Amino acid sequence: MVQMRFIQAINKALFEEMARDDKVILIGEDVEASIFGDTRGLIERFGPNRVRNTPISEATLTGMTVGAAASGYRIVLHMMFSNFIYTGFDAIANQMAKLPLMTGGQISLPITVIASYGGGRSTAAQHSDTPYPVLMNLGGLNIAVPSTPADACGLLKSAIRSNDPTFFLEPGGRGGEMGEVPDEDITVPFGVASLPIKGKDVTLVTMGSCTKIVLETAQQLISKDVNPEVIDLRTLVPLDKKTILSSVKKTGKIVIIDEARDTCSAASHISAIVVDEGFQYLKAPIRRVTVPDTPMPYAPNSEKYLIPSVERIYKAVMTLNKSY
Amino acid sequence: MKKLPNNIPTKDELQKMFRMMVTIRETENTLLASNKAGNTPGQVHLSNGQEAICVGISSHLTDEDQITSNHRGHGHFLAKGGNLKAMFSEIYGMADGVCGGMGGSMHVADLSKGIVGANGIVGGGISIATGVAFAKKLDGSNHIVVTYFGDGASNQGVLMECLNITALWKLPLLFVCENNGYSEFSPTKTVTKGDISMRAKPFGIPIWQINGNEIIEVWQTGQEAIEHIRSGGGPAFIEAKTWRQSGHFSRENLVLQKPYRTEEEEKEGLADDPIIHLTPKIDGAELIMKEVKDEVERASKAALMGTPPASNAAKKLMFSDTYKGYY
Numbered sequence: 345m346v347q348m349r350f351i352q353a354i355n356k357a358l359f360e361e362m363a364r365d366d367k368v369i370l371i372g373e374d375v376e377a378s379i380f381g382d383t384r385g386l387i388e389r390f391g392p393n394r395v396r397n398t399p400i401s402e403a404t405l406t407g408m409t410v411g412a413a414a415s416g417y418r419i420v421l422h423m424m425f426s427n428f429i430y431t432g433f434d435a436i437a438n439q440m441a442k443l444p445l446m447t448g449g450q451i452s453l454p455i456t457v458i459a460s461y462g463g464g465r466s467t468a469a470q471h472s473d474t475p476y477p478v479l480m481n482l483g484g485l486n487i488a489v490p491s492t493p494a495d496a497c498g499l500l501k502s503a504i505r506s507n508d509p510t511f512f513l514e515p516g517g518r519g520g521e522m523g524e525v526p527d528e529d530i531t532v533p534f535g536v537a538s539l540p541i542k543g544k545d546v547t548l549v550t551m552g553s554c555t556k557i558v559l560e561t562a563q564q565l566i567s568k569d570v571n572p573e574v575i576d577l578r579t580l581v582p583l584d585k586k587t588i589l590s591s592v593k594k595t596g597k598i599v600i601i602d603e604a605r606d607t608c609s610a611a612s613h614i615s616a617i618v619v620d621e622g623f624q625y626l627k628a629p630i631r632r633v634t635v636p637d638t639p640m641p642y643a644p645n646s647e648k649y650l651i652p653s654v655e656r657i658y659k660a661v662m663t664l665n666k667s668y
Numbered sequence: 669m670k671k672l673p674n675n676i677p678t679k680d681e682l683q684k685m686f687r688m689m690v691t692i693r694e695t696e697n698t699l700l701a702s703n704k705a706g707n708t709p710g711q712v713h714l715s716n717g718q719e720a721i722c723v724g725i726s727s728h729l730t731d732e733d734q735i736t737s738n739h740r741g742h743g744h745f746l747a748k749g750g751n752l753k754a755m756f757s758e759i760y761g762m763a764d765g766v767c768g769g770m771g772g773s774m775h776v777a778d779l780s781k782g783i784v785g786a787n788g789i790v791g792g793g794i795s796i797a798t799g800v801a802f803a804k805k806l807d808g809s810n811h812i813v814v815t816y817f818g819d820g821a822s823n824q825g826v827l828m829e830c831l832n833i834t835a836l837w838k839l840p841l842l843f844v845c846e847n848n849g850y851s852e853f854s855p856t857k858t859v860t861k862g863d864i865s866m867r868a869k870p871f872g873i874p875i876w877q878i879n880g881n882e883i884i885e886v887w888q889t890g891q892e893a894i895e896h897i898r899s900g901g902g903p904a905f906i907e908a909k910t911w912r913q914s915g916h917f918s919r920e921n922l923v924l925q926k927p928y929r930t931e932e933e934e935k936e937g938l939a940d941d942p943i944i945h946l947t948p949k950i951d952g953a954e955l956i957m958k959e960v961k962d963e964v965e966r967a968s969k970a971a972l973m974g975t976p977p978a979s980n981a982a983k984k985l986m987f988s989d990t991y992k993g994y995y
Binding site for chain 1: 736767775789832
């Protein structure tokens with residue numbers, strides 16, 4: 345184990361996967377300058393054929409990944425901020441997510457799209473979206489949302505090795521956070537949630553950017569003798585339904601914390617699954633802590649007000665059972 | 669703009685191209701009849717009148733060269749070596765269709781023949797072709813990629829992006845604009861400013877503007893443009909003027925309130941037919957046409973005898989890796 349920052353863990357995965365397989369290539373806007381630091385040093389090591397700085401042409405870049413992947417490359421596209429996914433959305437929604445089906449399985453698409461998501465840094469509405477709900481709805485994309493450096497490294501390795509297109513969404517502004525990352529070549533499988541805290545009173549389901557505050561909330565709850573079970577999903581597609589349902593079976597209560605806007609969020613989809621398949625376990629209504637259906641404002645106080653917080657999560661948990 | 673080259677195809681090559689053009693025409697006529705008879709689950713977009721372009725270009729391509737096509741792609745598929753019966757089966761929604769009945773008329777693909785796919789999104793194939801061309805360049809091969817798109821697609825911004833990238837990185841991509849005068853139901857001149865091929869000019873890409881209804885002109889230009897690309901010169905652009913003999917899609921008359929073309933235009937357009945132009949140059953043209961008619965009829969009939977895919981086929985085709993053994 346070695347301590348490293350979130351961004352270094354992503355960088356490590358990219359270095360190791362590119363060294364491991366010559367067919368792994370990386371393209372994107374400013375991958376050479378690397379403003380986040382996650383692609384730093386790659387061009388010096390692997391050269392401009394495998395690490396290619398591109399023009400600012402998202403509509404083309406997303407389409408190019410499809411062509412290059414269908415031609416035998418494992419292509420990683422760095423899209424910087426996740427809002428730029430919308431600019432490249434045609435090829436994502438109409439090509440990447442659909443061509444394996446539309447060609448009758450003739451092609452698989454080993455594509456990894458990296459983008460930073462989420463608010464909290466006054467980057468304003470066009471640089472702070474949480475876009476996974478629209479991606480989840482396409483039906484043909486894997487979605488990884490790591491919350492720790494170790495998961496970032498392991499999930500990115502799995503994404504690059506997968507023959508299916510995957511969005512790897514890193515929580516924005518968390519690049520500096522430290523964590524332990526294994527020295528060895530370890531991948532984190534898709535569809536397997538982690539349980540950083542086990543408990544019996546209430547299930548807290550979290551993902552990506554929300555995990556840190558959920559863990560803080562859990563400590564406060566524990567100090568009040570409420571024992572939450574925290575489930576960090578790690579991937580939204582595939583979704584680890586089994587872990588969620590077996591936890592709800594134990595606790596009878598669930599709060600889902602998600603930085604997406606509420607309508608058709610990951611949280612609302614999970615709520616629907618729990619109602620469909622775990623209704624008999626529920627002892628209280630399901631609570632969702634999400635972002636109201638509004639774009640992120642610029643002013644720090646207004647932005648903070650919208651994003652899930654320790655206070656909001658704590659309050660949501662406490663409304664579930666007066667006996668706490 | 670490049671001057672027209674003066675090399676010419678041999679008699680054999682010309683006959684082969686004639687046969688293919690007639691095959692495409694006969695196939696699409698059969699598809700229209702099948703559509704009217706209720707045998708195609710969806711609509712078909714026919715390329716009648718445009719056959720010379722893909723046939724002339726494809727005669728310079730191998731299986732290792734690749735193409736991306738568009739919604740009007742039956743001809744592109746057949747000219748590039750796609751299987752006739754497998755295409756019929758696909759369009760009839762059968763399990764043994766070239767895409768297992770999952771794509772249909774607008775989406776015929778056969779990767780083994782270098783047909784990366786047709787596309788229902790106008791302009792959708794251009795960026796995919798750019799990615800394939802990027803892969804070809806990284807491979808260090810001298811194989812090339814052709815992207816067929818129409819005058820309508822030329823107004824998609826992605827064309828400019830791809831002209832820039834392919835020129836900047838000298839990618840082996842041939843842009844072929846089949847300018848048939850119509851952007852779906854709108855005359856292109858009412859929605860387009862300037863000459864389409866001139867859009868490639870500022871990028872230093874060589875441009876040919878040709879009569880797409882004259883197969884020899886297409887063949888000659890294709891050879892020169894493809895030589896330029898194979899020799900490492902980067903992308904090239906051909907704008908082939910043609911005329912769409914059919915409507916935008918097969919049974920548009922059912923939804924249109926009034927015709928969008930005059931009778932006079934229809935008459936002139938139908939007379940300027942690439943097959944009519946070529947026929948006098950072909951020995952035994954009538955026999956070829958008869959052979960093709962029989963072959964197409966057999967393929968269509970055989971395809972109609974197929975069975976549809978399993979109802980749950982779609983889910984099994986997604987996520988080749990992630991859910992291995994899941995379903």
